[in-house]
Amino acid sequence: MKSASIRQLFVALALALGLQAASYKVESRYTIGGTEGWDYITVDGAARRLYVSHGVRVNVLDADTGKSVGVIEDTPGVHGIAIAGPLGHGFTSNGKENKVSMFDTRTLALIRKIDVGQKPDGIHFDKASGRVFTNNHGSHDITAIDADSGKVVGTVAAKGDGEGIVSSSDGLVYVNLEDTSEVVAFDPKTLEVKHRFPIDGGKAPTGLAMDRKNNRLFIACHNQVLVVMDATNGKTIASVPIGKGPDAAGFNGKEGMIFVSNGDGTLNVIHEVSPDKYETVQTVSTQASAKTMAFDGNTGKIFLPAAEVVVEPASDPALKPKKTIKNGTFAVLVVGR
Numbered sequence: 356m357k358s359a360s361i362r363q364l365f366v367a368l369a370l371a372l373g374l375q376a377a378s379y380k381v382e383s384r385y386t387i388g389g390t391e392g393w394d395y396i397t398v399d400g401a402a403r404r405l406y407v408s409h410g411v412r413v414n415v416l417d418a419d420t421g422k423s424v425g426v427i428e429d430t431p432g433v434h435g436i437a438i439a440g441p442l443g444h445g446f447t448s449n450g451k452e453n454k455v456s457m458f459d460t461r462t463l464a465l466i467r468k469i470d471v472g473q474k475p476d477g478i479h480f481d482k483a484s485g486r487v488f489t490n491n492h493g494s495h496d497i498t499a500i501d502a503d504s505g506k507v508v509g510t511v512a513a514k515g516d517g518e519g520i521v522s523s524s525d526g527l528v529y530v531n532l533e534d535t536s537e538v539v540a541f542d543p544k545t546l547e548v549k550h551r552f553p554i555d556g557g558k559a560p561t562g563l564a565m566d567r568k569n570n571r572l573f574i575a576c577h578n579q580v581l582v583v584m585d586a587t588n589g590k591t592i593a594s595v596p597i598g599k600g601p602d603a604a605g606f607n608g609k610e611g612m613i614f615v616s617n618g619d620g621t622l623n624v625i626h627e628v629s630p631d632k633y634e635t636v637q638t639v640s641t642q643a644s645a646k647t648m649a650f651d652g653n654t655g656k657i658f659l660p661a662a663e664v665v666v667e668p669a670s671d672p673a674l675k676p677k678k679t680i681k682n683g684t685f686a687v688l689v690v691g692r
Contacts, residue, residue, distance in 0.1 A: 377612070377624050377636035378692045379657075385421025385687040387414050390680045393647075393660045395435035395477070395603070396687065400653040402460065406436040406445070407660055407687060413447055415463060416687065418651065418658075425463045430456050435478040437487050439502040446487050446500070448475035455489060455498075457505045467505050471498035479520040481528055484543035490517025490530060497530065499546055509546045513539055519563025519575075519604065523586060529572060531560035538563075538572060538584065552589030557582035562604035562615060564650075569630040575601035575615045581625060583633055593633045597623045605650030605657065616659055618646035622690060641688055657690040 391410025398405055398418055405416040406427075413427040413436055432451030438460060439445070447456045448471075455469040455478070473493025480487050480502060487500040488511070497511035515532030517539075522528050527540045527549060536558050540550040554560055554574060562575030565586070572584040575597060581604070583593040600618025607614070611627035622639040645661035663684040667677040 377626070379622070379624055379637060379639045379690050380692065381639070381641060381688050382656075382691045383421070383689045385416055385689065386683075387416075387685045387687065388683045389685050390682050391685075392680065393662075393685070394433070395647055396649045396658055396660050397436040397438060398649040398651045398658060399438045399440060399460070400651055401440055402438075404460075405649070405658055405687060406438070408433045408436065408447070409685070419654075421687070421689075427456065427458055427463050427465075429465070434476045437478040437480040439480045439482075439485075439487065441482070442485075442503050444502055444505075446478060446480070446502070448478040448489050450474050450476060450492075453493070455487070455500065469500060469505055469507060471500070471507065472496050472510070476516070477518055477520055477530075479522070479528070481522045481543045483522065483526060486543055488520060488528065488530075488543070490520060492516040495534075497541075499543070511539075511541050511546045512548060513541075515539070518561045521563055521565045521572075523565060523570070524567040525570070525586075529563065529565065529586060531563050531574060533559050533561060536560060536576075538574065538589065540586070550589065552584065554582055554584070555591040556580060556594045557591075561602045562647075564604040564606040564613060566606055566608060566627065566630070568608065571627075571630055573604050573606060573613050573615075575604045577601065581613065581615055581623070581633075592631055595623075595625055595633050595635060598638070600646050602646035603648045605648060607650065607652070607655060609652075610655075614648065614650060614657055616641070616646055616648035616657075618644060620645060622648070622657065622659070639690060641690065645688055655691065659688040659690065661686065661688055 472491030475489040477490040515535040520530040557576035559577035570586040598617030598621035613625040615623040620643040624637040642661040645659040663681040
């Protein structure tokens, strides 16, 4: 058999396995309630906890049962949660007070509040450097915090509004810049920007995941495409259609599956057939507003916060419609198979 035919056979087999593996559905939901808004959700796979941003607090749930573990209060405008598991510390980005709350992951008690840049949004713990990074939309930079002491150690000149952020195997940290449609890579120790890659074919990037083994970035963009980028040179490898209003992405390296959550109530499941070939294998119906997600590498499940949102048109057409959350409907959807 010719080598080209052998390659085609392997691709066909890989795709068949992907189709077989893609039978995801909403299995259950963990009801939280309340009328506050939300943003990111974080799963601590080792401790089996979910951290759900919720207006001025963070709800902490048992990841396997959905039962409440506790609440982290006084986090005004909280966006994200980062967990430094080995240190027993957690961090929340409080967008309305330009601070980060540092807390004890065992007791959920506040340790201290840390002044950071303006309007902190996404937040990430980089295990290799032992640092936490906040994407600051108001000041268009990234604050670096020592995860052990809670002290600010410097600032990354991102020059844009960071969204998704991941650590790579090459020692760099990569972040999407939503307003400039770029990916910036920086050294988490020196805080020096090493690369600034424009996203060819992608606009307003939000969700970000990575295949660390093959140096592939998976960038969910608001022009409804997932851009696959070579992290070494910024080259676009592939572009795959996704849903409307994406805000997060995840990657299951064991099975080569990429997940993108969208505010239109869909979850795209995309198979990495090879580092240079990608195929959509399933579009899961979730719930309108389920725009963000967390992937649990231990169980293979995906967690998505959502609620019933009531939209009332404004009396003045020039104004935005009023959106309110129906009381008691806020919950975390659990997607599995």
